[in-house]
Amino acid sequence: MGELRLMKGNEAVAEAAIRAGCDGYFGYPITPQSEIMEYLMVEKPHERTGMVVLQAESEVASINMLYGGAGTGKMVMTSSSSPGISLMQEGISYMAGAELPCLIVNVVRGGPGLGTIQPSQADYFQAVKGGGHGDYHMIVLAPASVQEMSDFVKLGFDLAFKYRTPVLILSDGAIGQMMEKVELFDPIPRRTNEEVIRQCPWAATGKPKERDHIIITSLDLDPAGQEKINLKLQAKYRQMKKDEVRFEMIQCEDAEYIFIAFGLSARICQKAMDIARAKNIKVGLFRPVTLFPFPAKAIAEISKKVKGMLVVEMNAGQMIEDVRLSLDSPQKVEHYGRFGGIIPAPDEVVSALEQQIIGG
Amino acid sequence: MEEQFAKLDIRKDENIVYKRTPLLVDRPLSYCPGCGHGTVHRMLMETLEEMDIQDKTIGISPVGCSVLAYDFLNIDMLGAAHGRAPALATAIKRMWPDKFVFTYQGDGDLAAIGTAETIHACNRGENFVIIFINNGIYGMTGGQMAPTTLPGMRSSTSPYGRDEKTMGHPLRMTELVAQLPGTYFVTRQAVHTPNHVRRTKKALRKAFENQKLNVGISFIEVVSNCNSGWKMTPVNSNKWMEDNMFPYYPLGDIKVDGKIVEPKAVTAKAGE
Numbered sequence: 178m179g180e181l182r183l184m185k186g187n188e189a190v191a192e193a194a195i196r197a198g199c200d201g202y203f204g205y206p207i208t209p210q211s212e213i214m215e216y217l218m219v220e221k222p223h224e225r226t227g228m229v230v231l232q233a234e235s236e237v238a239s240i241n242m243l244y245g246g247a248g249t250g251k252m253v254m255t256s257s258s259s260p261g262i263s264l265m266q267e268g269i270s271y272m273a274g275a276e277l278p279c280l281i282v283n284v285v286r287g288g289p290g291l292g293t294i295q296p297s298q299a300d301y302f303q304a305v306k307g308g309g310h311g312d313y314h315m316i317v318l319a320p321a322s323v324q325e326m327s328d329f330v331k332l333g334f335d336l337a338f339k340y341r342t343p344v345l346i347l348s349d350g351a352i353g354q355m356m357e358k359v360e361l362f363d364p365i366p367r368r369t370n371e372e373v374i375r376q377c378p379w380a381a382t383g384k385p386k387e388r389d390h391i392i393i394t395s396l397d398l399d400p401a402g403q404e405k406i407n408l409k410l411q412a413k414y415r416q417m418k419k420d421e422v423r424f425e426m427i428q429c430e431d432a433e434y435i436f437i438a439f440g441l442s443a444r445i446c447q448k449a450m451d452i453a454r455a456k457n458i459k460v461g462l463f464r465p466v467t468l469f470p471f472p473a474k475a476i477a478e479i480s481k482k483v484k485g486m487l488v489v490e491m492n493a494g495q496m497i498e499d500v501r502l503s504l505d506s507p508q509k510v511e512h513y514g515r516f517g518g519i520i521p522a523p524d525e526v527v528s529a530l531e532q533q534i535i536g537g
Numbered sequence: 538m539e540e541q542f543a544k545l546d547i548r549k550d551e552n553i554v555y556k557r558t559p560l561l562v563d564r565p566l567s568y569c570p571g572c573g574h575g576t577v578h579r580m581l582m583e584t585l586e587e588m589d590i591q592d593k594t595i596g597i598s599p600v601g602c603s604v605l606a607y608d609f610l611n612i613d614m615l616g617a618a619h620g621r622a623p624a625l626a627t628a629i630k631r632m633w634p635d636k637f638v639f640t641y642q643g644d645g646d647l648a649a650i651g652t653a654e655t656i657h658a659c660n661r662g663e664n665f666v667i668i669f670i671n672n673g674i675y676g677m678t679g680g681q682m683a684p685t686t687l688p689g690m691r692s693s694t695s696p697y698g699r700d701e702k703t704m705g706h707p708l709r710m711t712e713l714v715a716q717l718p719g720t721y722f723v724t725r726q727a728v729h730t731p732n733h734v735r736r737t738k739k740a741l742r743k744a745f746e747n748q749k750l751n752v753g754i755s756f757i758e759v760v761s762n763c764n765s766g767w768k769m770t771p772v773n774s775n776k777w778m779e780d781n782m783f784p785y786y787p788l789g790d791i792k793v794d795g796k797i798v799e800p801k802a803v804t805a806k807a808g809e
Contacts, residue, residue: 201632229631234657238624241617241654245625248615249595251632271618370633381613383636385592390562392607394616 179360186326186353187212189361190256190282190346193330195222196364199280200251201229203242205261208294209350210284213256226367236261240268240281247277248393250373250380252334256282258350259300260291262308269343270309274395274406276379278337280330281315282346284353287518295518296350298440301495304347305469312407314414316344316421317468319439323357331362336421340413341379347468349491351441351520414470423466424475428454432461434534435479437500437510438489439465441520446489448523453530460530468496473503485509485534489526492516509534560586560611567605569676571771573761574603576728577670580738581641582610584745594637595629597622599651601643602676620651623658626665637748639666644685645675648710652684655710662719662753666744669710669756672763673782680766684708687785692766707785711758715792721753723792727760729775733788740790752795760786 184192191213194202202222204214214232222228233239239255246253257265262283272279283304287297304317316336318329326348333344374382384390397403425443428450429435436446443464453460463479463486465472480486486508488497494512501510513529515521557563560582568574585594591612598606600619607614617625622640630638647655647669655667674692675681681694685707689698699707715723722744726737737759744755760782764774790798 201628203628229628231627231631233624234653237621238627238654238657241621241624242628244617244621245597245615245628246632248625249629249633251628253628253632267618268621275616381595381615382633383592383595384611384613390607390611391613392616393614394607396604396616 179362182359182361183356184323184359185212185356186320186323186348187284188216189323189327189359190330191216191220192361193327194254195220195226195228196362197331197334198226198252198365198367199228199254199334200367201231201242201246201253202255203231203233203239203246203253204255204257205233205236205239207258207261209286209296210256210258210282210353212353213282226364228367236264237268240265240272243279244268244272244275244277247272247279248275248381250377250382252278252338252368254280254282256284258284258286259288259297262300262303266303266309269315270307270311270313271395272343273309273313273315273410274311275393276341277343277393278334278341279343280333280337280346281343282348285347285349287516293518294350296352296441296491296520297516297518298349298442298491299493299495299516300347301468301490301492304345305471305499313410314469316340316342316417316470317347318344319347319466319468320352321440321443321464323352323355323359326352327359327361331365340417342413347440349441418470421467422470422472422475424472425464425466426479427462427464429461429463429479431459432482433459433484434530435461435463435483435486436489436526436530437463437465437476437486437496439468439496442489442491445521445523445526449526449530452523452527456527458527458530458535465496471499471503473499476500476503477505480504480508480510485511487526487530487534488512489521489529490514491520511537558582558586560591562609562611564608566609568602569765571762571764571774572602573672573728573759574670576734577668577737577759577761578606578609580728580734580741581668584738584741585612585637587742588745590637590745593635594639595633597625597638597640599640599642599646601646603641603643603670604677606641620646620649621654622646623651623654623663623667627658627661627663630663630665634664637745639668639745641668642670643676644669644671644673644683648684648708655714656717659714659754659756660717660719664748664751664753666748667754667756668741669758670761671758671786672761672766673707674763674766676763676766680763680768685786687781709786711756711786711791714754714756715797719753720756720792721795722747722755724756724790725758725760725786725788727778727783727788729762729778758786760788
């Protein structure tokens with residue numbers, strides 16, 4: 178059993194980063210995620226593990242610091258909230274194109290624009306469809322607890338290096354701010370420079386006599402070359418869809434209806450499920466854990482066993498598009514959403530199920 | 538045939554007095570004939586060769602004419618997004634403090650879109666070298682107005698000349714960063730004559746030696762020509778540079794060993 182602590186989601190991310198052997202954190206303050214860098218600054222990870230923590234001049238600088246660090250094989254991360262993540266999109270696209278591993282945490286707040294500092298899930302499209310320019314994806318992990326805020330930092334780094342890709346943790350203001358019990362994983366030592374050079378032969382670490390010089394770039398002016406890079410990326414995404422789909426099903430065995438929800442919405446749906454079952458409505462919960470790759474097959478399968486599905490999101494209907502694309506045949510699927518920082522109450526979710534799916 | 542034999546004869550090893558440094562990749566440069574980039578590339582690589590730090594150096598190329606610098610410089614390199622090279626360099630140097638790190642940037646990259654990254658890297662006193670090629674124009678995209686374009690100077694986006702009232706004033710980034718406590722060595726050089734080339738190389742050596750001291754940014758501006766963008770012959774462009782660029786961007790050291798040396802350089806204006 179690992180060390181147990183009562184922590185905020187944001188603090189769990191920060192502690193997990195130190196324990197995962199992260200080499201560098203680069204960030205810029207924004208509510209509701211500033212505790213991540215604050216926790217790191219207090220903890221002095223430079224003394225604990227040698228990890229670098231730097232407050233950058235902007236989110237644009239932060240993401241490009243990640244590009245530099247990742248291009249030299251280091252394990253780097255940043256965190257921000259919606260407007261800041263929007264600013265990072267160019268850099269993320271460059272990193273996807275140059276095939277660089279990194280971890281980005283988005284503690285989502287309501288938008289558009291400056292929006293609000295309250296929780297939201299309205300950045301789903303931006304997270305799973307690419308966000309920046311060009312044909313690329315990130316692996317997107319959606320934590321629904323403080324425990325997963327910690328666990329997904331380690332998982333995120335593992336996947337980032339396995340696929341040489343940016344990985345995004347799509348959290349929200351509530352998961353970031355709420356306190357829960359966390360079982361922390363045991364610290365993993367940071368890699369030595371020699372280990373980095375050995376593990377990342379693709380990285381720019383200084384050219385020894387015996388090898389060619391390494392160039393980290395997303396540029397290839399020759400269309401044939403650029404198409405080759407694109408095909409390589411697409412092959413990588415197919416592999417992710419095959420091997421990295423993660424989801425959770427709760428009380429789906431006897432379910433006549435299901436909620437489909439990720440992150441905080443899934444937590445709300447768990448309570449809604451209890452209320453509904455007390456009223457003899459047999460409802461289960463399907464929770465995508467990876468939003469990209471999306472659990473399309475599993476959703477197609479379960480859709481055939483139920484009478485209807487309600488997609489519950491804190492947005493105007495984003496994941497529901499991926500749910501609909503997953504289905505082989507027309508199924509009853511509706512959306513219930515609140516936006517702009519409003520968190521739906523469990524009983525309004527049950528009412529939505531009754532009105533839109535059961536009675537609809 | 539006879540002429541060819543003569544050439545081969547001349548190319549014998551014992552006759553060679555000046556050759557490509559192995560730190561330059563054996564491929565044709567993509568720069569226009571007459572451009573200063575190739576000379577700066579060579580001086581930079583000669584410096585690394587003389588210091589024997591090829592295996593310890595990581596360079597960052599910009600977006601602009603020198604976007605493909607990594608194809609010519611035989612060291613490990615990263616191609617940055619437009620203006621962001623100092624952010625990359627910051628992270629690399631912080632996580633690999635024993636490496637020698639430099640950015641190579643043009644005036645649009647460093648003084649327009651990347652102003653924030655430049656100022657803040659300098660202000661934090663990061664410990665790397667910034668090489669800033671200032672030719673007063675956006676060369677690669679076809680000769681548009683740059684932050685450093687001189688008053689009255691024509692470009693494709695200031696076709697009637699830069700009007701300072703509506704287009705702003707040419708930005709002297711080098712004087713600006715010299716004011717920041719995080720810069721240790723700030724100088725402005727040129728590469729259009731052998732004498733200036735030698736001075737630029739000396740500045741490069743000093744800048745890379747400074748990295749061993751961990752004392753802050755070494756910032757080298759090289760005022761260069763853009764004969765294509767300025768629509769002049771190489772020779773005329775060098776003359777024009779001397780007559781017009783140098784009065785506004787006076788050559789010489791501005792800050793040495795952390796101390797401002799030539800405050801009068803800051804006040805010089807075009808035409809004076």
